[in-house]
Amino acid sequence: MEDLLFAVDSSPHNDRAQACAEPLVRPIEITRALFAPGRNLGILQVGVKNRPGSISKVTDVISRASVNVIQLMITNPSIEKTATVELLIFVDTTDAALDLEELTSQLKSIDVVEVVTMLKPQLPNFIADTSYFPTQMLGERFAIFRFPVLRALVETIRKMVGSAGVIALYLEGQAMGRDLFDSYRTQFQEIVAGNDLRIFELMGSAMGWARFEIINANDENKTATVRAYDSWECGIGRKTVAGKNYAQLLRGLLAGFFTRHFQTEMVAVESKCVAAGDSYCEFNITKAKED
Ligand SMILES: [Zn+2]
DSSP states (O other), X not given: OOOGGGOOOOOHHHHHHHHTTOOOOOOOOOOSEEEOTTOOEEEEEEEEESSTTHHHHHHHHHHHTTOEEEEEEESOOOSSOOSEEEEEEEEEOTTOSSOHHHHHHHHHTSTTEEEXXXXXXXXXXXXXXXXXXXXXXXXXXXXXXXXXXXXXXXXXXXXXXXXHHHHHHHHHHHXXXXXXXXXXXXXXXXXXXXXXXXXXXXXXXXXXXXEEEEEEEETTTTEEEEEEESOHHHHHHHHHSTTSOOOSHHHHHHHHXXXXXXXXXXXXXXXXXXXXXXXXXXXXXXXOOOO
């Protein structure tokens, strides 16, 4: 069985990263839809009793049928123990001993399995999971914007309204930054006190915005320097307007977040940018001038 879940990455990059004992950072594919010409794709929803060994009983049956698992996720990972756990499994049965219907009926016969439903491709070679909606993270709804959508959002406002569009993006970012801080305070409650900047770094990476590094944050002077590695926004600028600093939304986001952190109106200026040829973006955050 070609099981991607247990595949070992033997690339030189991986060897190097492991040799340095640094955590390996690489892209993660979040599978919500698949397009694979010539492959028999399917999606299984399997409800199993929440007890040790349940998941391995399901994967054993899939493995014995030589079905390739493309993604397997537990869809309701509650800290509280629930009676049933749901698995969402994207499979490829092209080289399998069973087709999707036969696999479904085999899974139904497992003692710990309570329910199995299957989805077949809605279009030739194309399958999307329509059984879970909306998408949520940490209990809140989110929508996935793929890069072409983000690029269109940002480029359109910049092209249509020029410098006013640039300002609009910055103001949007500011509002986002303030709301983000407030939502963290509600969501993570007491750990936000003293840790809000670390949460900003961690969530920035987990959500795929950028790998942020707070270089310094001085509570007395109310100044900060933040680096952003591989931000999605400046990834647009790198492709379209190379040579100039590009961040507006992200610059605003930092200004808004630090306005809450320092409890003073702050501004953020981008001093280095990947769109201008630097290897990362860097932002200097200072108090806004009083009128
Ligand atoms: Zn930048």
